[in-house]
Amino acid sequence: FWDQKEDWIFTDREFTFTDTKKGTVTKGIGMDFDKKFSTVKAHKTTGILSIEDKDE
Incomplete structure (x- = not known):
């Protein structure tokens, strides 16, 4: 669905x-995002994510 106002x-x-x-694939049910894909909110998700460990 598209919300033109927002x-x-x-x-x-x-x-x-x-x-x-990032080399990731996420699967799930339900998501929403802005038209530029700069903000993505996934609802119910599964998948494997790579997390970089940074020393502080």
Whole structure:
């Protein structure tokens, strides 16, 4: 669905989101995001994420 007033896209269906920059694939049910994909909110998710350990 598209919310023109807020420039926001959302779905309650299954999805697969591939982030080629981070090399991750996330699957889930339900997500919403802005039209530029700069803010993404995934609802119910599964997948494997790489987390970089940074020494402080």
